[in-house]
Structure formats: C-alpha cells, structure tokens
Amino acid sequence: MRLDDRLETLLADMTVDEKVGQLGIFADMLRPFAADVNPEMNELNAGELRERIRAGQVGAVFNGVGAAQGREAQRIAVEESRLGIPLLMGADVIHGMRTVFPIPLGEAASFEPVLAERTARAAAVEATACGLHWTFAPTLDIARDQRWGRVAEAAGEDVVLGTAFAAARVRGFHGDDLTADDCLLATPKHFVGYGAVIGGLEYNSVEISEGTLRDVHLPPFKAALDAGALTVMSAFNDINGVPASAHDELLTGVLRDEWGFRGFVVSDYTADFELVAHGFAGDEREATKLSFTAGVDMSMQSGLYATHLPDLVASGEVSMDTLDEGVRRVLAVKQAIGLFDNPYRSLDPDAEAALDPQALHGELARDAARRSIVLLKNDGGVLPLRRSGQKIALIGPFARDRDNIEGCWTLFGDKSQYVNLEDGLRAALDDGGALTVVDGSGFEDAIDGGIEAAVGAARDADVVLLAIGEPQNYSGEAQSRTRIVVPPAQQALAEAVVATGTPVVVLLRHGRALALHGAVRDAQAILATWFLGTQTGNAVADVVFGDYNPSARLPVSFPRDSGQQPLYYNRQRTGRPELPDMQEFKSRWREMPHGPLYPFGHGLSYTRFEYGPVALSADALDWDGALTVSATLRNAGDRFGEEVVQLYVHDRVASRVRPIRELKDFRKVALAPGEETTVSFELHRDQLAFTTRSGQFAAEPGLFDVWIAPDCESGEAVQFTLRGA
Numbered sequence: 001m002r003l004d005d006r007l008e009t010l011l012a013d014m015t016v017d018e019k020v021g022q023l024g025i026f027a028d029m030l031r032p033f034a035a036d037v038n039p040e041m042n043e044l045n046a047g048e049l050r051e052r053i054r055a056g057q058v059g060a061v062f063n064g065v066g067a068a069q070g071r072e073a074q075r076i077a078v079e080e081s082r083l084g085i086p087l088l089m090g091a092d093v094i095h096g097m098r099t100v101f102p103i104p105l106g107e108a109a110s111f112e113p114v115l116a117e118r119t120a121r122a123a124a125v126e127a128t129a130c131g132l133h134w135t136f137a138p139t140l141d142i143a144r145d146q147r148w149g150r151v152a153e154a155a156g157e158d159v160v161l162g163t164a165f166a167a168a169r170v171r172g173f174h175g176d177d178l179t180a181d182d183c184l185l186a187t188p189k190h191f192v193g194y195g196a197v198i199g200g201l202e203y204n205s206v207e208i209s210e211g212t213l214r215d216v217h218l219p220p221f222k223a224a225l226d227a228g229a230l231t232v233m234s235a236f237n238d239i240n241g242v243p244a245s246a247h248d249e250l251l252t253g254v255l256r257d258e259w260g261f262r263g264f265v266v267s268d269y270t271a272d273f274e275l276v277a278h279g280f281a282g283d284e285r286e287a288t289k290l291s292f293t294a295g296v297d298m299s300m301q302s303g304l305y306a307t308h309l310p311d312l313v314a315s316g317e318v319s320m321d322t323l324d325e326g327v328r329r330v331l332a333v334k335q336a337i338g339l340f341d342n343p344y345r346s347l348d349p350d351a352e353a354a355l356d357p358q359a360l361h362g363e364l365a366r367d368a369a370r371r372s373i374v375l376l377k378n379d380g381g382v383l384p385l386r387r388s389g390q391k392i393a394l395i396g397p398f399a400r401d402r403d404n405i406e407g408c409w410t411l412f413g414d415k416s417q418y419v420n421l422e423d424g425l426r427a428a429l430d431d432g433g434a435l436t437v438v439d440g441s442g443f444e445d446a447i448d449g450g451i452e453a454a455v456g457a458a459r460d461a462d463v464v465l466l467a468i469g470e471p472q473n474y475s476g477e478a479q480s481r482t483r484i485v486v487p488p489a490q491q492a493l494a495e496a497v498v499a500t501g502t503p504v505v506v507l508l509r510h511g512r513a514l515a516l517h518g519a520v521r522d523a524q525a526i527l528a529t530w531f532l533g534t535q536t537g538n539a540v541a542d543v544v545f546g547d548y549n550p551s552a553r554l555p556v557s558f559p560r561d562s563g564q565q566p567l568y569y570n571r572q573r574t575g576r577p578e579l580p581d582m583q584e585f586k587s588r589w590r591e592m593p594h595g596p597l598y599p600f601g602h603g604l605s606y607t608r609f610e611y612g613p614v615a616l617s618a619d620a621l622d623w624d625g626a627l628t629v630s631a632t633l634r635n636a637g638d639r640f641g642e643e644v645v646q647l648y649v650h651d652r653v654a655s656r657v658r659p660i661r662e663l664k665d666f667r668k669v670a671l672a673p674g675e676e677t678t679v680s681f682e683l684h685r686d687q688l689a690f691t692t693r694s695g696q697f698a699a700e701p702g703l704f705d706v707w708i709a710p711d712c713e714s715g716e717a718v719q720f721t722l723r724g725a
Ligand code: GLC
Pocket: 037, 038, 063, 092, 136, 189, 268, 269, 477
C-alpha cells in the first residue's frame, strides 16, 4: 500500500527503531489504569513509559482513562519526540463506558442490532470524552459451548445473529465520521475461532474444519470489516495446531489476500510471546519473527517487537519492506481517524468534565436492559405482578447486591449510578413497604439462619422474587466452568423457598446459558436477566410489573444438563437421529433427551402471538432469483407486544451434511392487541451457500425446508426447490 506524500515522507525519515516503535502498544500507566484484566508482564512504570514515548518507541497505549492526562501523554508524543507521531489510545470498552449496558450476550437476546448500534454509539460518545480513540470491541467469537466464560462477551451460538450484531456494533462505535471527536475505532476480535476452544476450556486448542471455520466463525469478521473496521485483534488459541497470532494463512491469506483488509492487526495481550509456550516458537526472537511475518502488525504489551525486530531486520530475516508495510498500516489508521491533523482529538478535559452519562444515556441503558430480558417460563401467568395489594419477598444474594450488576469486562463503569434490584423494585411499587428483602444465602456460601429467614419471608408473602445466579466473576476471561449451574448454596436456598408453596419468580443472573435444576427449573416463572448494567433494577421492575412486555429471545441454547455441552441448535442430524418414539441405537444421552431445556430463539411474552402457515411466492427459487417467504402474525392477546419472527431453512441433501435448521433472517415485529400483519422475508441463493465438499462457497440446487417460527424448534416447514443455474 502507498500512503499520501506527507506520510511517505515521514516513513522515509523514520529510523528502524522509530518504525518498530509504532508497532508496540503498552499499558497506559500515565493515567488511572484498569490493572486487573490482564496478567502482569513487562510492566513499564510511568517514567519508563514517558521516556519511551519521547524516544518514539510507543505506537499506542491501552486501558488508561482521563482526558487531561491523556492530553499530556499526547503532548509528549507530538511535541517532545523527534517526529511527533501521535499515540493511539485504546481500551476495553466492551459494553459501555461510564454508563454500562447489558453484556453483549444479553444485548444479543434483544435480536435488535439497531439497539446494539445505539449502545455502541453511546459508549463511543462517553469513551472519547474520557480520552480514548479506540476500543478492543466488538467481540465476535461464535460460542457453542457454554462452559467457556467468554460466551458472555459476544452474540451467542448463531452466525447470522452474530454477523448482524458485529456490523451494528462497528457502525455504532464509528459513527458517521472517523475523524470526529466521538468516533471510537472498533476492533473486531478475537481473530479467529476462539469461541470453539475444545471443551469450553479457556485458551485451549481449537480443532475445526475449514468449512466450519468459514461458515460459522469467519463471517462476523467479514461483516465487521465491511462495516468499516480498521483494526483486528488476533486470538490466543491455536487453530488445528497453528496459533492464531502466527497464522499466515488466516492473517494474510484470508484477511488481506481474500478480503483486502488494509487496516492493522494488533495481537491479543502478549499473544506473540505465548508462541513460545505454545511450542510453536523456540524462543522470543523466533516468536517475534513468526508473529510479525504472519501478519500481526502491532504487539500488545510483550515488548518482543521492540526487542527483536531491529535485529531481525538487520539480519535480513525480516525485510525492510515488510517492516515498512506494517508501519504504513498503523500510520494509515492514525491518519484515517484524524490524529495527524488533530492529535488532541478526544483529549478535551472540558468535554470530560461536562459529560453527564446519566442524562445522556440513562434511559437508553434502561431500554437496552429491559429489551434484553428473556421470559423463559410463566406458568399460570404469575407475571406480571401488581404494583399494589400484594406482599412481595425479594430473596437471594443479588437482591441488594451492587457488585454484580455490571457483568464481566466493565472497566470504567460509574458505580454511583447503578440501580440494584431492591432499588428498582421498591421504586416501582405503590407502597415500597410491601417489599421484604432477605439475602437468604451468599453467592457461594450459606448464611447462618439465611434459609430460615428466607422461608419465613416466603411464607409471609404472596409471591417471591428469587434473585439467584452466577456472580459476575464466573464469566468473562479465564472463567471456564465444568458445571454451568446455579452455585449449590443458592440452589439450596431455592429448594427451601419453593418448598413453601408460595409462587416463585426466578430473576436469573448469568453470563452464559445455565443448566437449571430442581426448584430453580420448576419455579412458576423464570426471567433470564444476564448482567444488565447500570439500570438493572429499573429494567427488571419494568418487566416484572408489566410496564414493558418482555420481547427478548435466547441467543444461546439452555441445556438440561452441563454434560450436554457443547449444545447448539444448528447441529447436523447424524445417521441415527434421535426420534421421539425411537431411542435405542440413536444419537441420544442415557439420562435425558438430546435437546435443550429452552432452545435458541425461545422467549415468551405477556401476550400471545399466532402464526399463520408459511406461504411461498413460488415453489422454486431460481438460481439468480428471489423467493418471498411469508406468514401472517397476529397478536391474539390483550396487550401490546413484540415478537421476534425467525426465518429458518434446512438443506435436505448436500455435498457436506447441513444443519437441521439454520437461522437466515429475523425481524422484531410490534403489534397491538388483536392486530395482524404479514411478515415477509426474501430468500436468495447466497443465503443458502456454504463451503461445499470441493471447498467452494456456493449453494447447491435441491430441496429445502423453510420455516417462519418463534424459535428454532417450532413451526411447520414448507418445501421449496433451488433450481440450478
Ligand atoms: C485480554 C483479552 C482481550 C483484551 C486484551 C486487552 O487478554 O483477551 O479481549 O482486549 O487482553 O485487555
């Protein structure tokens, strides 16, 4: 690639050390820093970092915050270094900055990419006001094994849903003008396949077919780049024995040669250094060479590039052209976001002082949170509750808690604004005194007398809201679990409270799908509330008391048991599929049916939606044509509601066996009571394409099933034929 004359002149003037300097990003010790999200390595103190910046040895810093101190760091880079190249300032702004939105998995449950675009935009406005240019988000890892803790950070198990949210979040972070003060540069991560770690075990190997890699894990990244992303973060895991951060076929072959990506790749934290631990590099010098020449342009935190690249270039093992190409990519991105023309963009202390996150985004946070809540069950219509005339017991360790509201990967949340469950529910009641609050148990340990107090409160109440689930440190990075269940102390609390016979509504807190057992599973009603962020209590109250009719649907399958993992809806049929009436010598578990407790796409409403039969515009789809697939949808209940209408297909026969169902489109439809509409989707051949046996990405003519349904297991299929060219 060639830069403009100004940058080409700058590049020509750079020494090797200055060029290498642009390829290093280090923890931002010059301002308040989020220290506990990474292991310690190569920690530079503030003085050392300042000196390196003056020497032109730092291309970027990360996870520090504050406009004034960021401005001073930039001043050193621009005014005190020889060439005055501005710094990029990044951070993990994953689901909000000061205002915290639901974890990305929860937000994906909204099935509203536009909502994710809005919350990403809000995060960008706040983050850039606080002295940041760049976020290491969105996380795009498709995750089919809920034992993996980072399933919380992305959009779940489905590639179409994940792809839609990928593009939406990049658009939201970027806004309309990359050079604007409130543009936050996105970083699709972790490239690639990280969500497929074997056994859901963090940092584990990934063994994956080319077809699954290309049909499931790569598409969200392609969509993110098509939406304008200019940086990508490489992953920790190896893929079929080649570490992702040294995988030239993917980092160069796919990203650059196939997709034409012109931005830069930043490694995950010390991922280049970890090539030695992988056993892929014999030493740090070889790790540097393998990572850089494979296509990782910028090294995060390890310092390997600064130490070894100059020598590798001097010895000719890395050509000057290769070095220059990496530097060009970084300079081009800095130019694209306006740093050369306006190096102090997003570093305005007055803007930070004037920022009022609550006024700006409090309502959005509440709306995003309530739109992420999934009503899993509601036996006897126990929900919504009345605001008056009944005694409510709020029981469980999350009732009053404020430390598990934000969810994993929240570095800069304004905790003073957090609304916990007790706050939100009491504020929503006509008489706040009608709410009794009892912890009942700790997150992991029983409380002396806790269950007795909880049982007493339950007996004395008309209904129990049981606030239980995973503490937030059970999900996120390095938090894989063997049993994805409610912690035993809380399960015991649930058993005792449900045994009183008082109706129980479970307010589940979780960073992944959970295997629900016993009294938790059998409670009258269950709301899946993920980690909802700043407005947790108000959003839950809005749903519990019916001010908002829950409209979210599951982006991940809820299993019957941890032992079913990995469990996902779009699996292959196998040669001996489990059939309802035939179970011997079939693909099933001895202990239980193969399927989930609650399937992908599932979610109830306080109203009732009725689907008409699927109608096709023709019984065949021409090779270059379009097929319109429609169904009527009626709100047959007595209140306004929103339904996520889902379009699924199944390719009956193909050169590689195809999933029993695949989501191809979805739409959230709002209907008043009694209102009816026709929901139509257009199907095209490219939506039926997959990596065929010959390695081509193509559709194959033949018979297909198609559904319009409320989840991945419901609906009546109709058939159509895809005609050949
Ligand atoms: C972490 C994470 C990555 C994050 C980076 C910087 O290890 O894997 O998602 O952006 O390091 O904190």
